[in-house]
Amino acid sequence: MRDEQTLTPGMMVVHGNRLEELRELAVAWMQRHPLAPLENEVVLVQSNGIAQWLKLALAEQSGCGIAAAIQLELPARFLWQSYRAVLGSDEIPQQSPLDKAPLTWRLVRLLPALLQDQAFAPLRRFLADDADLRKRHQLAERLADLFDQYQVYRADWLADWAEGRDQLRTSRNGARPLDESVRWQPALWRALLEDVGAEQLAGSRAGVHPRFVERLRQLEARPAGLPRRVVVFGISSLPAQALQALAAMARFTQVLLCVHNPCRHHWGDIVPDQDLLRHQYRRQQRKGGMAPGLSSEALHQHAHPLLAAWGKQGRDYINLLDMYDEPEHYRERFAAAGQRIDLFGEGDTRHLLGQLQDDILDLRPLAETRASWPPVEPAEDRSIRFHIAHSAQREVEILHDQLLAHFSRDASLRPREIIVMVPDINRYAPHIQAVFGQFAQDDPRYIPFTLADQGQRGREPLLIALEHLLKLPEGRLTVSEVLDLLDVPALRARFGIEQNDLPTLHRWIEGVGIRWGLDGERRAAFGLDPSLEQNTWRFGLRRMLLGYAVGRGEACAGIEPYDEIGGLDAALIGPLVRLLDALDQLHRQLDQAVSPARWGDILR
Template sequence: MENHKINSVQEIVPGLSIIHSNHLEDLRKVAAGWIKAHPLKVLETEQFIVQSNGMAQWLKLALADDDGCGISAGLEVHLPGRYVWTAYRSVLGNDSIPVDSPYDRDRLVWRFFRLLPLLSEEEAFLPLNRFLEHDEDQRKQYQLACHLADLYDQYQVYRADWLEDWSKGKDRLKTGRGEPVELPLEHKWQAQLWRRLKNDIPTQFQEIGRADLHQRFLRQIAQMDHRPDTLPPRVMVFGISSLPQQVLETLHAVSRLCQVLLFVHNPCRHFWADIIEDRDLLRIEHARHRSKDSMPDPLDPELLHQHANPLLAAWGKQGRDYIGLLYGYDEPDTYQQQFAQIDLFDDFIAPGTNGSLLQQVQQAILDLVPLPGEKEDKQQVTEDDLSISFQLAHSRQREVEILQDQLLHCFETIEGLNPRDVIVMTPDIEAYAPHIEAVFGNLAFHDSRFIPFTIADKPGRESVPLLKALEKLLHLPDSRMAVSDLMDLLEVPAFRNRFGVKEADLPKLHQWIKGAGISWGLNPDQRTGFGLPPGLEQNTWEFGLKRMLLGYAVGKAQEWNGIEPYDEVGGLEAALIGPLAAVIEQMESLWKILSRPGSPEQWCLRIRSLAKNCFLPEESRDRLIFNRLDEVLDNWLDACSQAELDRELTLAVVRDFFLGMIIQSSISQRFLAGMVNFGTLMPMRAIPFKVVCLLGMNDKEFPRSHPPLDFDLMAQKGLYRPGDRSRREDDRYLFLEALLSAREKFYISYVGRDVRDNSPRMPSVMVGQLRDYISAGWSLENCGDDDNEKNTLIDQLTCIHPLQPFGSAYFLKTQPRLFTYAHEWRSSLEVKESGIIEDSLEKTLFDEILNLGSLIRFVKNPVKYFFNQRLSIYFDQIRVVSQDQEPFVLDALAPFGLGNQLLEAGLSADPAQMQNAVLKEAERLTRTGELPMAGFGLLAAQQLSEPVMLMLKHHQALLSKWPLKCDPMEISIPLDPERSLVTALDDWLDRLYQTDSPDALPRFGRWEFYPKSILDKKGNVLRIYCLIPLWIRHVSGCAQGINLASFLVAPDGIASLDPLEPAKAMEILMTLIEQFWTGLTRPLAVTARTGIAYVDALMTKDAQTAKSKALKTYEGDGFQSKGELGYDPYLQRAFPDFDALWQARDNSFERLCQTLYKPLVNAVRKEA
């Protein structure tokens, strides 16, 4: 740009130059051009002061560009506080001023920590002592020390005059107008604590706090005629939105000897300091920028809205204070001849154009334009202008999904837009990072919808597994050390490497851990810390390891010293026991060491030992963490030594401090990496981008709430000063910066609808202000002035999205602004709302033979069998029995699992020894950890044994009729090729017994066991569906020609199935097999429990009553029973209600019930 040419100057002239612009890119050009035109001497370095790493990166990239200096080298970038301390040392002498001040926040924490217990006897500090009551683990003491260190650190920067008075014994404050006021009685302890703190610091360092050094620095530099070599010749302050008075005084003083250039982002070309509250505190005697011609002087606050821009007035307080403070040091006459222009205010709207809505809003702020007084004065916006848009979602996940679609649309419609031109900011990136990874990271690189992205400010523990493992280990004394805790550690590569465990070994280890009965607790001693009585070893790691080692030594053998061997450990894989034992041994050692308090020196040794013994880093990222770990410990030890802290610290204090430091230092700072940038809204993160997106602009979440401490005197009424930091004011100015930094599109997203009831939810108050401002100042082109049309523009800019990404509105194209690039969801519209799958698949042969197991699974649940076998879909909620909890009570499936083990033990014993065998098996189960401990185990064993003993009694009764046990018989039944895709049903029939008497009994008997009640009070079979496996095998045996009676043995009795004629059995079997092949082409509209209930009711009731019975069985009664549908996700997908089941396939339900289940019901009810 021509007006940015810089007049060449041959030397580095000291002085303070302040350059204002509403475009950061223009300021950047001036800075790069100035450096290029006025290079420093060889080996001298350029000094930059910025407010964020993102701004530093943006500057470096510009300097390295061909349009800049062509290279970015010889630069030092400082944050304001660090530069000021460096300046103090340069002027006052590096020898007399240490690198780190004892008044630094990190040093003050540990000095306060040591001092606080010493104040307990002094009445003046009673408010502090009350807070420290009941502080068993020193955490209250540490937290209070941190708060006090933060507070006095802020006082040193923003209220140095208070501290100076307190040091002199004057317990008073000064207002923003310089008026002294008495320090309130309830806060007098703050002045006393400051004096106590200073007296505690060694004499030679008492006067080197920033409050003291600042005045010494100002006096010393005022007497200097030449720049010391340690003070850099030039410093550039770039793009900072706020600086304390103390820093500005330092820069102004340095400018006597050095060249200081401040590049200020100013949103308005006019003087605007008097449009915001507390304007009288600035005491601006002269300002470089003129007031707007139409602005009255003085300005009546009541008429403010008629002359000022509402957005600038509402959000600009922080920038107003900063620019107002700068006016006190600005002398443009001394430097403006060195520049072609010092006020680089360029219009947002190009000459001869109307500009977009975004540009018009930005221009109104630049020109300090108030809202129009009349409707006809509103500016016009075209219908296709979406340069500012509001996207309403139902959740954070939906916000990110919508953003992805909107960005893809932007890349298609905005010419020249690249991923690096987009920034997405949110108040809390930690809350959004998982959703961003899930949505943007879910697409393959070769997918046309893939958008490269990077997440800055992501907490280290979320992206670095080693940090999560380190945190878990430091919580070991408070941890139950459950199975999941150890498996989480073994998922971390650096932890596995230390113990020689490979990732491929984890499934086997997990299998052994589960089989050995381990739940939680390293050993009985650790468990006592959780209130358990001593000696409870069962289900601990020590218990499981003993079982594994004994099992490896003796295999499947008898118990030894009360230890039941776990015999699965063997072969070459047994070598894994060594690393597992080493891990547990290390955990036990750490548990003992970390449980004891220690001095800072001891804690440094312990943490370094922990890191060395538990981790072997191989990745560069992990090695960097280890380097940072050493650095943090060294700095901490130095701080504790300087604070003379020699008392013992608890793990809670050390852990809070150490993890906070190590995690903060590992936060990802990847920014401007050539991708879409995701990050946290922070000062000067609002670098110019073509597209600026804000997520999470929700009410009560932005501006972020950060209430001051109750004893923060700076926050007291009447004590505010220009330049004071406020999180809420910071956020307001951040929002203004974000709005002004967008060049093509400003995108705002928030959760505007409740995910449960779709009720409206309010956005951030700032979003509401922006919407109101647009409504009041703009209208749609060619839109009438009717009051009913007043929200038309806002409606045009606002898009309310469906609850789900597969909402039909995205695909019906009735609303052009609703669209999605997720074409995978389109298929969801092709499924009828009922959920019924109408189409059939072709019959396909999966196996060469058909066995009884497949047929049983089909008859028990035809719908599930179709989804599993034909579609390879498994909806079952995998039953995860948490290994982190030892068993206390038996679950619903225990009779089928543990109970079956007791039953098998009884069946294997001689009749006289059955009861004893069951009891011994129960004792064995207790030793394996499968039954609860102590009295709970005895009760559980009794609950399992009672039904088993009843079933064994019924078993004995059946044996009296069929005493001879037979070998399994082969079932090989030829099948009709017209009705089956295979030629034979092949399987084996076991559990057969034979009679030895020539009476009328069938020759063979066969029975199975069911551990729950199956009969009603009258002795009739109540749970007919439990007989399905027995029935299928019974029919197959009879079809084979076996004279077979079958029985289902339950604790409350026996259900029997009489022999069938082979021809009849063969017809039943062929009908089932025919339906089996049909059931592989589509889900059959029938279920076992409902179908059997329907058929059973039809035998004694009318059709309507039977249908009502089926309805209740399927859907439940709405109270105690959820019905068959409530427990089966396959039915929920295929037939979501009884009407869908009843009406499917031309009401095939009745026919299928008769076909599949009526023969079984007839057989049970003894009907012909």
């Protein structure tokens, strides 16, 4: 059995301006200090994309040769599991009563009674004219998300509000009173706490976290549920609560934080609003030549403007790390392995992107930047490009064209070396599938791709089909929507349709001229004449059935028979009729106002 002491506990923080070097260090550290054969390596990441990128490095021959027993976790989920491991699963519920999902429905229930209070006048005005309760549900979702973030990032505000102090603590350990226009927030928080009750409140994050930290301070040995090592990789920012929990765990667990820091100098004082966050201790030192007595205005100017404008979250994170980081305790361990804990290094500055990265790395103000680099020739430098597109579909088309151009220019470039970031993957996923999935694998324009960070709602065919079905009253029931439903194996099996039947159905649907709409009655909801059934599903079915009955013949009641249906293939009409009858019945059910219990029956 491997000795427990071979892995020295403690918090170690490695800074670097290039994720590739941080990744190499993390892989090398895991290789040099392996865990037991059946022990999982716990890695905290902020997205599945970063997780996949890290696993590829582990699987390469230059890495570990295989990526196995890697437990990739999001920080919030890992911390809750750690709370339960240390404090006991009987004492801590699987889900906090103040988590976003249960909190949403609690707010939906509480809001009507609270609106009578004058303190909630802003909410009362917003929720006026809300007959179908849609606005109330949307507001509850937004408020649940807001309070969920407050619990993680500003637990001190919530503590004050719970005690009746309507104020906001500031970065200088002061406090300022809340404006009258937002005093409904602390009032709503107090109403929530009262509704939850003291017993359940002890199981919330605000109640659990202090007990977790205190328990770890009192223990003499590592609890069985805590891992021996935690690697935090590629996370641009962690809240103070998470860092405090990791620091408490570091008594028994080796915690390695790989921090992507774009600047080698201390830049915590460089802020756009000149709100100087000064510390007694700093990991990085001030840049040489910067006078220590600069005024807030001069200090604000003596920096790179992108760090000042866009770097607030990163600044707060690095300043928080200073409170827990003691590099003298672990610097020698890395030096003995030929590694550094500050991986700052210059890159290629022959292009604009490299020059910009070097400016941020060296904290150059604009005047110094202009003096350092020659003028850029836009036609020759393509390292930074901006494209204007009118829709998400067009954005993805431009991306595909640009990637093909890059592959044509650089034969050594591989698809696995490219990662594309988007603000909302679920919004872009269908456009990515449509553009990147339109070419066969033997087509020279084909680019292999995978989608990361999609929730089950965007990945599971059954859930996607369920969402499509729930939107029946709002949709047009186009041909593509029905064919998408038939791509789901479980739905095909329900109506006895085989996958190899789909080309035949597709040919028939196209042949009879079906376009959209179940029938004229459904089209009337879109402002059309209900008697206009041309190109609807009912009209197409009548053409198919008439063609099967009479073959080639004269039109009957204005319906032209579709005579290409015959033989064994004709049996497919039955399942198609049953499918459309089921869609018709479901459409009528979903179009009615019913009780929540009845909605549950319909969903099941």
